[in-house]
Amino acid sequence: MNETRGKKKDKPLIFIAEDSPESLKALYQFLKTEEYRVSAVGNGKQALEMIPELLPDLILLDIMMPEPDGFTVCEQLQNDPATREIPIIFLTARTEKADIVKGFELGAVDYITKPFNGAELLARIDTHLELKFSREALKELNATKDKFFSIIAHDLKNPLQGLLSAAEVLNSYYDAFNEEKKKELIRRFYNSSQQFAALLKNLLTWSMSQQGKIKLTPQKIAIAEIIEENLDLVKENAGKKNITLSAELERNAFAWADKDMIRTVFRNLLSNAVKFTNRGGEVIVKTRIVENRIEIIIGDNGVGIDPEDIPNLFKVDTHITTKGTAGEKGTGLGLILCKEFVEKNNGTIDVVSTPGKGTTFTTSLPLYQLINHGAQPH
Ligand SMILES: Nc1ncnc2c1ncn2[C@@H]1O[C@H](COP(=O)(O)OP(=O)(O)OP(=O)(O)O)[C@@H](O)[C@H]1O
Ligand SMILES: [Mg+2]
Structure with missing residues:
Protein backbone atom coordinates (compact mmCIF):
# COMPACT_ATOMS: atom_id res chain seq x y z
CA MET A 1 0.00 0.00 0.00
CA ASN A 2 2.76 2.49 0.95
CA GLU A 3 5.03 2.75 -2.05
CA THR A 4 7.62 5.34 -1.34
CA ARG A 5 8.95 7.53 -4.08
CA GLY A 6 12.30 5.79 -3.92
CA LYS A 7 10.70 2.42 -4.44
CA LYS A 8 8.26 3.50 -7.10
CA LYS A 9 10.72 5.04 -9.53
CA ASP A 10 14.43 4.93 -9.45
CA LYS A 11 14.91 8.20 -11.34
CA PRO A 12 12.37 10.86 -12.30
CA LEU A 13 11.45 10.87 -16.00
CA ILE A 14 11.74 14.20 -17.82
CA PHE A 15 10.05 14.61 -21.18
CA ILE A 16 11.33 17.18 -23.67
CA ALA A 17 9.39 18.44 -26.71
CA GLU A 18 11.51 20.83 -28.74
CA ASP A 19 11.66 21.28 -32.50
CA SER A 20 15.16 22.69 -32.84
CA PRO A 21 17.50 19.67 -33.14
CA GLU A 22 20.43 21.57 -31.59
CA SER A 23 18.45 22.68 -28.55
CA LEU A 24 16.93 19.23 -28.19
CA LYS A 25 20.32 17.56 -28.28
CA ALA A 26 21.83 20.06 -25.85
CA LEU A 27 18.96 19.61 -23.36
CA TYR A 28 18.94 15.84 -23.72
CA GLN A 29 22.65 15.52 -23.10
CA PHE A 30 22.60 17.99 -20.26
CA LEU A 31 19.78 16.26 -18.42
CA LYS A 32 20.53 12.62 -19.12
CA THR A 33 22.69 12.22 -16.04
CA GLU A 34 22.69 10.04 -12.97
CA GLU A 35 19.74 12.06 -11.71
CA TYR A 36 17.10 11.71 -14.41
CA ARG A 37 15.74 9.57 -17.18
CA VAL A 38 14.97 11.58 -20.30
CA SER A 39 12.61 11.10 -23.22
CA ALA A 40 12.60 13.56 -26.12
CA VAL A 41 10.54 14.33 -29.25
CA GLY A 42 10.81 17.02 -31.95
CA ASN A 43 7.17 18.08 -32.37
CA GLY A 44 3.86 18.62 -30.61
CA LYS A 45 2.07 15.71 -32.27
CA GLN A 46 4.54 13.15 -30.95
CA ALA A 47 4.45 14.82 -27.55
CA LEU A 48 0.67 14.35 -27.37
CA GLU A 49 1.01 10.73 -28.40
CA MET A 50 3.78 9.80 -26.02
CA ILE A 51 3.09 11.78 -22.84
CA PRO A 52 -0.13 9.92 -21.87
CA GLU A 53 1.71 6.63 -22.38
CA LEU A 54 4.89 7.50 -20.53
CA LEU A 55 3.36 9.70 -17.83
CA PRO A 56 6.62 11.54 -17.18
CA ASP A 57 7.30 13.37 -13.92
CA LEU A 58 7.96 16.70 -15.64
CA ILE A 59 7.65 18.16 -19.15
CA LEU A 60 9.88 20.73 -20.84
CA LEU A 61 7.76 22.12 -23.64
CA ASP A 62 8.85 24.40 -26.47
CA ILE A 63 6.24 27.02 -27.38
CA MET A 64 7.19 27.58 -31.01
CA MET A 65 6.76 24.16 -32.62
CA PRO A 66 5.06 23.04 -35.83
CA GLU A 67 1.37 22.22 -35.36
CA PRO A 68 0.27 21.82 -32.66
CA ASP A 69 2.34 24.44 -30.86
CA GLY A 70 3.35 24.27 -27.20
CA PHE A 71 0.29 26.22 -26.02
CA THR A 72 -2.07 23.71 -27.65
CA VAL A 73 -0.12 20.74 -26.29
CA CYS A 74 -0.27 22.26 -22.81
CA GLU A 75 -3.99 22.89 -23.07
CA GLN A 76 -4.71 19.33 -24.16
CA LEU A 77 -2.57 17.83 -21.41
CA GLN A 78 -4.36 19.98 -18.87
CA ASN A 79 -7.73 18.76 -20.11
CA ASP A 80 -6.79 15.11 -19.66
CA PRO A 81 -7.15 13.96 -16.02
CA ALA A 82 -4.35 11.43 -16.59
CA THR A 83 -1.80 14.12 -17.48
CA ARG A 84 -3.21 17.16 -15.66
CA GLU A 85 -0.92 16.84 -12.67
CA ILE A 86 2.35 16.65 -14.62
CA PRO A 87 4.25 19.92 -14.19
CA ILE A 88 4.99 21.69 -17.49
CA ILE A 89 7.86 24.13 -17.89
CA PHE A 90 7.74 26.17 -21.09
CA LEU A 91 10.90 26.61 -23.12
CA THR A 92 10.84 29.84 -24.99
CA ALA A 93 13.22 31.91 -27.03
CA ARG A 94 10.93 34.87 -26.65
CA THR A 95 10.55 36.84 -23.52
CA GLU A 96 7.42 38.69 -24.42
CA LYS A 97 5.30 39.09 -21.36
CA ALA A 98 2.15 38.07 -23.21
CA ASP A 99 3.58 34.62 -24.03
CA ILE A 100 4.66 33.97 -20.47
CA VAL A 101 1.31 35.05 -19.09
CA LYS A 102 -0.52 32.87 -21.61
CA GLY A 103 1.67 29.91 -20.62
CA PHE A 104 0.79 30.32 -16.94
CA GLU A 105 -2.87 30.78 -17.78
CA LEU A 106 -2.84 27.48 -19.62
CA GLY A 107 -1.48 25.73 -16.56
CA ALA A 108 2.32 25.76 -16.99
CA VAL A 109 4.19 25.97 -13.69
CA ASP A 110 7.27 27.79 -14.92
CA TYR A 111 9.20 28.92 -17.98
CA ILE A 112 12.83 28.92 -19.08
CA THR A 113 14.24 31.18 -21.75
CA LYS A 114 16.57 29.79 -24.38
CA PRO A 115 19.52 29.52 -24.55
CA PHE A 116 19.20 27.92 -21.13
CA ASN A 117 21.43 28.39 -18.17
CA GLY A 118 22.33 24.94 -16.80
CA ALA A 119 22.28 25.72 -13.09
CA GLU A 120 18.99 27.62 -13.35
CA LEU A 121 17.38 24.87 -15.41
CA LEU A 122 18.36 22.22 -12.85
CA ALA A 123 17.21 24.34 -9.91
CA ARG A 124 13.79 24.88 -11.51
CA ILE A 125 13.40 21.25 -12.49
CA ASP A 126 14.27 20.06 -8.99
CA THR A 127 11.90 22.52 -7.35
CA HIS A 128 8.98 21.38 -9.47
CA LEU A 129 9.81 17.72 -9.07
CA GLU A 130 9.96 18.14 -5.29
CA LEU A 131 6.62 19.94 -5.34
CA LYS A 132 5.06 17.20 -7.45
CA PHE A 133 6.33 14.43 -5.19
CA SER A 134 5.21 16.22 -2.01
CA ARG A 135 1.77 16.72 -3.54
CA GLU A 136 1.58 13.02 -4.33
CA ALA A 137 2.72 12.05 -0.84
CA LEU A 138 0.11 14.35 0.70
CA LYS A 139 -2.59 12.87 -1.49
CA GLU A 140 -1.62 9.39 -0.37
CA LEU A 141 -1.63 10.43 3.27
CA ASN A 142 -5.04 11.97 2.88
CA ALA A 143 -6.35 8.82 1.22
CA THR A 144 -5.01 6.75 4.14
CA LYS A 145 -6.76 9.07 6.58
CA ASP A 146 -10.00 8.80 4.64
CA LYS A 147 -9.77 5.02 4.66
CA PHE A 148 -9.08 5.04 8.39
CA PHE A 149 -12.17 7.10 9.12
CA SER A 150 -14.32 5.04 6.80
CA ILE A 151 -13.28 1.88 8.66
CA ILE A 152 -14.21 3.53 11.93
CA ALA A 153 -17.52 4.71 10.55
CA HIS A 154 -18.59 1.47 8.90
CA ASP A 155 -16.94 -1.36 10.76
CA LEU A 156 -16.98 -0.15 14.34
CA LYS A 157 -20.60 0.85 14.03
CA ASN A 158 -21.97 -2.70 13.75
CA PRO A 159 -20.42 -4.27 16.85
CA LEU A 160 -21.13 -1.10 18.80
CA GLN A 161 -24.76 -1.21 17.71
CA GLY A 162 -24.89 -4.86 18.81
CA LEU A 163 -23.48 -3.95 22.19
CA LEU A 164 -25.89 -1.09 22.68
CA SER A 165 -29.02 -3.03 21.78
CA ALA A 166 -28.10 -6.04 23.94
CA ALA A 167 -27.33 -3.67 26.84
CA GLU A 168 -30.55 -1.76 26.34
CA VAL A 169 -32.75 -4.84 26.23
CA LEU A 170 -31.04 -6.32 29.30
CA ASN A 171 -31.36 -3.05 31.17
CA SER A 172 -35.04 -2.53 30.42
CA TYR A 173 -36.42 -6.08 30.58
CA TYR A 174 -34.02 -8.01 32.79
CA ASP A 175 -36.71 -9.24 35.19
CA ALA A 176 -39.05 -10.28 32.40
CA PHE A 177 -36.53 -12.68 30.80
CA ASN A 178 -36.00 -16.31 31.70
CA GLU A 179 -32.47 -17.64 32.34
CA GLU A 180 -32.09 -18.93 28.78
CA LYS A 181 -32.89 -15.56 27.20
CA LYS A 182 -30.61 -13.73 29.65
CA LYS A 183 -27.75 -16.04 28.75
CA GLU A 184 -28.31 -15.52 25.06
CA LEU A 185 -28.28 -11.73 25.43
CA ILE A 186 -25.12 -11.85 27.51
CA ARG A 187 -23.51 -14.06 24.87
CA ARG A 188 -24.43 -11.51 22.20
CA PHE A 189 -23.03 -8.77 24.40
CA TYR A 190 -19.79 -10.70 24.81
CA ASN A 191 -19.42 -11.49 21.10
CA SER A 192 -19.98 -7.91 20.07
CA SER A 193 -17.51 -6.60 22.67
CA GLN A 194 -14.94 -9.12 21.49
CA GLN A 195 -15.36 -8.06 17.88
CA PHE A 196 -15.26 -4.40 18.85
CA ALA A 197 -12.08 -4.86 20.88
CA ALA A 198 -10.35 -6.86 18.11
CA LEU A 199 -11.17 -4.27 15.49
CA LEU A 200 -10.06 -1.40 17.69
CA LYS A 201 -6.82 -3.18 18.54
CA ASN A 202 -5.95 -3.86 14.89
CA LEU A 203 -6.97 -0.39 13.85
CA LEU A 204 -4.79 1.23 16.51
CA THR A 205 -1.79 -1.00 15.73
CA TRP A 206 -2.16 -0.21 12.04
CA SER A 207 -2.48 3.51 12.66
CA MET A 208 0.54 3.57 15.01
CA SER A 209 2.54 1.68 12.45
CA GLN A 210 1.45 4.09 9.70
CA GLN A 211 2.65 6.99 11.80
CA GLY A 212 5.98 5.29 12.36
CA LYS A 213 5.25 4.98 16.09
CA ILE A 214 6.06 1.29 16.35
CA LYS A 215 9.73 0.83 17.01
CA LEU A 216 11.45 -1.74 14.86
CA THR A 217 13.90 -3.84 16.84
N1 LIG B 1 -5.97 -18.98 4.19
C1 LIG B 1 -7.04 -18.38 3.69
N2 LIG B 1 -7.96 -19.06 2.96
C2 LIG B 1 -9.05 -18.45 2.44
N3 LIG B 1 -9.31 -17.14 2.57
C3 LIG B 1 -8.44 -16.40 3.27
C4 LIG B 1 -7.26 -16.97 3.86
N4 LIG B 1 -6.59 -15.98 4.48
C5 LIG B 1 -7.31 -14.86 4.29
N5 LIG B 1 -8.42 -15.10 3.57
C6 LIG B 1 -9.45 -14.12 3.13
O1 LIG B 1 -8.91 -12.83 3.31
C7 LIG B 1 -9.73 -12.08 4.21
C8 LIG B 1 -8.86 -11.12 4.98
O2 LIG B 1 -8.01 -11.81 5.90
P1 LIG B 1 -7.50 -11.01 7.17
O3 LIG B 1 -6.61 -11.88 7.95
O4 LIG B 1 -7.00 -9.71 6.71
O5 LIG B 1 -8.86 -10.69 7.93
P2 LIG B 1 -9.81 -11.64 8.79
O6 LIG B 1 -9.13 -12.95 9.04
O7 LIG B 1 -11.13 -11.64 8.12
O8 LIG B 1 -9.90 -10.81 10.12
P3 LIG B 1 -8.87 -10.89 11.38
O9 LIG B 1 -7.53 -11.25 10.83
O10 LIG B 1 -8.92 -9.57 11.97
O11 LIG B 1 -9.43 -11.92 12.28
C9 LIG B 1 -10.42 -13.12 5.04
O12 LIG B 1 -11.60 -12.65 5.65
C10 LIG B 1 -10.71 -14.18 3.98
O13 LIG B 1 -11.80 -13.79 3.19
MG1 LIG C 1 -7.13 -12.95 9.80
Missing part, protein backbone atom coordinates in the same frame (compact mmCIF):
# COMPACT_ATOMS: atom_id res chain seq x y z
CA PRO A 218 15.41 -6.42 14.54
CA GLN A 219 17.19 -9.36 16.12
CA LYS A 220 18.25 -12.91 15.32
CA ILE A 221 15.08 -14.98 15.50
CA ALA A 222 14.60 -18.71 15.32
CA ILE A 223 11.76 -19.02 12.84
CA ALA A 224 11.01 -22.63 13.81
CA GLU A 225 10.36 -21.54 17.41
CA ILE A 226 7.99 -18.76 16.40
CA ILE A 227 6.07 -21.07 14.10
CA GLU A 228 5.78 -23.75 16.80
CA GLU A 229 4.62 -21.18 19.35
CA ASN A 230 1.89 -20.08 16.96
CA LEU A 231 0.94 -23.61 15.98
CA ASP A 232 0.34 -24.15 19.68
CA LEU A 233 -1.97 -21.16 19.76
CA VAL A 234 -4.16 -22.38 16.91
CA LYS A 235 -4.09 -26.04 18.00
CA GLU A 236 -7.33 -25.77 19.94
CA ASN A 237 -9.32 -24.26 17.08
CA ALA A 238 -7.81 -26.70 14.61
CA GLY A 239 -8.76 -29.58 16.93
CA LYS A 240 -12.38 -28.41 17.05
CA LYS A 241 -12.52 -28.64 13.26
CA ASN A 242 -10.48 -31.81 13.07
CA ILE A 243 -7.83 -30.02 11.01
CA THR A 244 -4.37 -31.61 10.86
CA LEU A 245 -1.49 -29.25 11.53
CA SER A 246 1.96 -30.26 10.34
CA ALA A 247 5.32 -28.58 9.96
CA GLU A 248 8.58 -29.20 8.12
CA LEU A 249 10.92 -26.64 9.55
CA GLU A 250 14.59 -25.86 8.95
CA ARG A 251 16.06 -26.14 12.43
CA ASN A 252 19.06 -23.90 12.01
CA ALA A 253 17.47 -21.07 10.09
CA PHE A 254 17.37 -17.66 11.66
CA ALA A 255 15.78 -14.52 10.32
CA TRP A 256 16.85 -10.95 11.02
CA ALA A 257 13.62 -9.24 12.00
CA ASP A 258 11.50 -7.79 14.79
CA LYS A 259 10.25 -10.68 16.88
CA ASP A 260 6.94 -9.18 18.00
CA MET A 261 6.00 -8.13 14.50
CA ILE A 262 6.87 -11.49 12.99
CA ARG A 263 4.94 -13.26 15.74
CA THR A 264 1.87 -11.18 14.86
CA VAL A 265 2.31 -12.04 11.17
CA PHE A 266 2.41 -15.81 11.67
CA ARG A 267 -0.34 -15.74 14.27
CA ASN A 268 -2.64 -14.20 11.70
CA LEU A 269 -1.54 -16.35 8.77
CA LEU A 270 -1.96 -19.54 10.78
CA SER A 271 -5.27 -18.50 12.30
CA ASN A 272 -6.50 -17.62 8.79
CA ALA A 273 -5.43 -21.03 7.47
CA VAL A 274 -7.42 -22.77 10.23
CA LYS A 275 -10.33 -20.36 9.98
CA PHE A 276 -10.79 -20.84 6.23
CA THR A 277 -10.35 -24.61 6.10
CA ASN A 278 -13.21 -27.08 6.39
CA ARG A 279 -13.50 -29.89 8.92
CA GLY A 280 -10.98 -32.64 8.28
CA GLY A 281 -8.67 -30.36 6.27
CA GLU A 282 -4.94 -29.80 6.50
CA VAL A 283 -2.58 -26.94 7.25
CA ILE A 284 1.11 -27.37 6.44
CA VAL A 285 3.96 -25.02 7.32
CA LYS A 286 7.32 -25.31 5.61
CA THR A 287 10.44 -23.21 5.73
CA ARG A 288 13.29 -23.14 3.26
CA ILE A 289 16.38 -21.10 2.65
CA VAL A 290 16.67 -19.39 -0.71
CA GLU A 291 20.00 -17.60 -1.07
CA ASN A 292 20.13 -14.98 1.67
CA ARG A 293 16.44 -15.21 2.57
CA ILE A 294 14.24 -17.53 4.53
CA GLU A 295 10.85 -18.43 3.10
CA ILE A 296 7.98 -19.48 5.30
CA ILE A 297 5.22 -21.23 3.38
CA ILE A 298 1.83 -21.70 5.02
CA GLY A 299 -0.49 -23.83 2.94
CA ASP A 300 -4.04 -25.04 3.53
CA ASN A 301 -6.54 -27.07 1.54
CA GLY A 302 -9.39 -24.81 2.56
CA VAL A 303 -12.02 -22.72 0.81
CA GLY A 304 -9.56 -20.63 -1.21
CA ILE A 305 -9.90 -16.99 -2.27
CA ASP A 306 -11.79 -15.56 -5.24
CA PRO A 307 -9.18 -14.40 -7.83
CA GLU A 308 -10.93 -11.01 -7.97
CA ASP A 309 -10.31 -10.48 -4.25
CA ILE A 310 -6.61 -11.35 -4.33
CA PRO A 311 -5.33 -7.90 -5.43
CA ASN A 312 -7.42 -6.26 -2.69
CA LEU A 313 -6.46 -8.49 0.23
CA PHE A 314 -3.70 -6.21 1.46
CA LYS A 315 -5.40 -2.91 0.69
CA VAL A 316 -7.00 -1.00 3.49
CA ASP A 317 -9.59 0.79 1.35
CA THR A 318 -11.09 -2.44 0.08
CA HIS A 319 -10.31 -4.52 3.14
CA ILE A 320 -11.96 -7.85 2.61
CA THR A 321 -13.35 -10.07 5.31
CA THR A 322 -15.46 -13.19 5.12
CA LYS A 323 -16.65 -15.52 7.87
CA GLY A 324 -14.62 -18.64 8.58
CA THR A 325 -15.90 -22.14 7.83
CA ALA A 326 -17.30 -22.34 11.38
CA GLY A 327 -18.76 -18.83 11.20
CA GLU A 328 -15.68 -17.18 12.78
CA LYS A 329 -15.75 -13.41 12.42
CA GLY A 330 -12.76 -11.19 11.73
CA THR A 331 -11.77 -7.58 11.28
CA GLY A 332 -10.31 -7.90 7.78
CA LEU A 333 -7.26 -5.99 8.96
CA GLY A 334 -5.07 -9.00 9.73
CA LEU A 335 -3.43 -9.26 6.31
CA ILE A 336 -3.00 -5.50 6.04
CA LEU A 337 -1.00 -5.58 9.26
CA CYS A 338 0.93 -8.64 8.05
CA LYS A 339 2.04 -6.86 4.90
CA GLU A 340 2.92 -3.69 6.79
CA PHE A 341 5.01 -5.62 9.34
CA VAL A 342 6.71 -7.90 6.83
CA GLU A 343 7.69 -4.98 4.62
CA LYS A 344 9.03 -3.03 7.58
CA ASN A 345 11.38 -5.97 8.08
CA ASN A 346 12.53 -5.92 4.44
CA GLY A 347 10.41 -8.92 3.64
CA THR A 348 7.71 -9.80 1.13
CA ILE A 349 4.41 -11.62 1.38
CA ASP A 350 2.69 -13.38 -1.52
CA VAL A 351 -0.42 -15.44 -1.94
CA VAL A 352 -1.51 -18.13 -4.36
CA SER A 353 -5.03 -19.48 -4.05
CA THR A 354 -7.57 -21.62 -5.88
CA PRO A 355 -11.21 -21.44 -4.79
CA GLY A 356 -12.29 -24.79 -3.39
CA LYS A 357 -8.74 -26.14 -3.36
CA GLY A 358 -6.77 -24.04 -0.92
CA THR A 359 -4.42 -21.17 -0.27
CA THR A 360 -0.69 -20.73 0.20
CA PHE A 361 0.90 -17.66 1.75
CA THR A 362 4.66 -17.31 1.26
CA THR A 363 6.55 -14.90 3.47
CA SER A 364 10.18 -14.14 2.74
CA LEU A 365 12.46 -12.55 5.33
CA PRO A 366 16.16 -11.63 5.38
CA LEU A 367 18.26 -14.46 6.67
CA TYR A 368 20.46 -13.84 9.65
CA GLN A 369 24.01 -14.51 8.56
CA LEU A 370 27.18 -14.49 10.52
CA ILE A 371 28.83 -12.06 8.16
CA ASN A 372 30.81 -9.05 9.32
CA HIS A 373 30.98 -10.55 12.80
CA GLY A 374 27.26 -10.75 12.98
CA ALA A 375 26.57 -7.19 11.88
CA GLN A 376 23.48 -7.02 9.70
CA PRO A 377 22.93 -4.63 6.85
CA HIS A 378 20.36 -2.45 8.59
